[in-house]
Amino acid sequence: MTESAYLQRACPSCGSLRHDHEVASGRRAENLPIDELRPFWSGFFKEKVFFSYHRCADCGLLFAPTFFSDEQLDSLYAAMAPNMDVVTSDAIVATQRGYYEVAARAGVDGGYLEIGPDVGHIVEQAANTERFDHFWLFEPNRAVHAPLAQATQGRPCSISTAMTDLSAVPDGSVGLAVMIHVLDHLVEPVPMLAQIKRKLKPGGALVTVTHNERSLLRHVMGNRWPPFCLQHPEVYSPASIAGVMRRAGFAAVRVERSRNYFPVDFLVRQVAWAVGLDLSRARLPTTRIGLRLGNIMTVARP
Numbered sequence: 093m094t095e096s097a098y099l100q101r102a103c104p105s106c107g108s109l110r111h112d113h114e115v116a117s118g119r120r121a122e123n124l125p126i127d128e129l130r131p132f133w134s135g136f137f138k139e140k141v142f143f144s145y146h147r148c149a150d151c152g153l154l155f156a157p158t159f160f161s162d163e164q165l166d167s168l169y170a171a172m173a174p175n176m177d178v179v180t181s182d183a184i185v186a187t188q189r190g191y192y193e194v195a196a197r198a199g200v201d202g203g204y205l206e207i208g209p210d211v212g213h214i215v216e217q218a219a220n221t222e223r224f225d226h227f228w229l230f231e232p233n234r235a236v237h238a239p240l241a242q243a244t245q246g247r248p249c250s251i252s253t254a255m256t257d258l259s260a261v262p263d264g265s266v267g268l269a270v271m272i273h274v275l276d277h278l279v280e281p282v283p284m285l286a287q288i289k290r291k292l293k294p295g296g297a298l299v300t301v302t303h304n305e306r307s308l309l310r311h312v313m314g315n316r317w318p319p320f321c322l323q324h325p326e327v328y329s330p331a332s333i334a335g336v337m338r339r340a341g342f343a344a345v346r347v348e349r350s351r352n353y354f355p356v357d358f359l360v361r362q363v364a365w366a367v368g369l370d371l372s373r374a375r376l377p378t379t380r381i382g383l384r385l386g387n388i389m390t391v392a393r394p
């Protein structure tokens with residue numbers, strides 16, 4: 093009864109209707125009405141509830157065949173509180189610096205385009221160089237537009253709340269396009285990727301960071317793996333992200349595991365939570381360490 097309210101979809105990468113159930117939460121989102129899902133969307137409960145993920149029998153993408161419609165997503169995102177960071181800020185900066193180092197080697201001079209730049213950790217590093225003549229930034233969270241503008245350090249920039257309409261960006265003008273943990277939020281990734289590809293100039297590159305559902309961490313944590321959540325209509329692997337990039341028209345795709353920087357106490361608490369240990373009163377070291385932990389970085393060229 094409630095299921096009919098949600099979107100029923102084919103594989104968002106290859107369009108196949110053949111898929112096999114692979115992972116579900118205890119209570120499944122597809123069996124609950126949207127008003128019961130709102131608190132889970134905002135992360136108010138420890139209990140995990142998400143739409144069941146199936147594996148496409150044709151291309152291997154892990155995706156939710158039942159998911160929120162565009163209208164439902166608009167209302168959920170509109171009600172969402174601004175980003176609440178769990179990881180300390182210098183760990184985020186170190187992680188994003190690692191991303192920029194790879195991205196900077198991949199792209200060429202010209203326009204800089206980023207979807208979902210948040211406060212602009214990577215924008216700031218890109219603006220420290222003379223390489224980029226215009227910053228095109230698409231960020232739905234208006235609360236971060238001021239720090240984002242500051243991150244461009246006075247260079248020409250256009251900041252928009254749109255996430256899917258890049259028509260303001262001249263075709264063939266962008267040297268480097270960046271999407272950090274954005275692709276696995278998109279219900280229709282292929283049209284978005286094809287649009288970005290049109291914006292790239294010869295030699296330009298799109299660099300993305302996504303979770304890796306083939307990672308050791310996913311297999312250790314099972315259905316408690318954090319990327320299994322209401323915000324992710326699909327979750328990629330190195331093979332399935334290469335597939336979606338090629339279907340969007342990218343010719344050269346390179347995938348590598350990326351490094352994340354975490355304070356040790358944060359990591360220990362995450363693992364303890366996953367196995368049901370309460371360490372809330374334990375004193376733990378806060379040293380930062382870099383781990384190749386379940387994320388993949390993809391460099392795609394037209």
Ligand SMILES: [Zn+2]
Pocket residue numbers: 103104105106107108148149150151152153
């Ligand atoms: Zn498929």
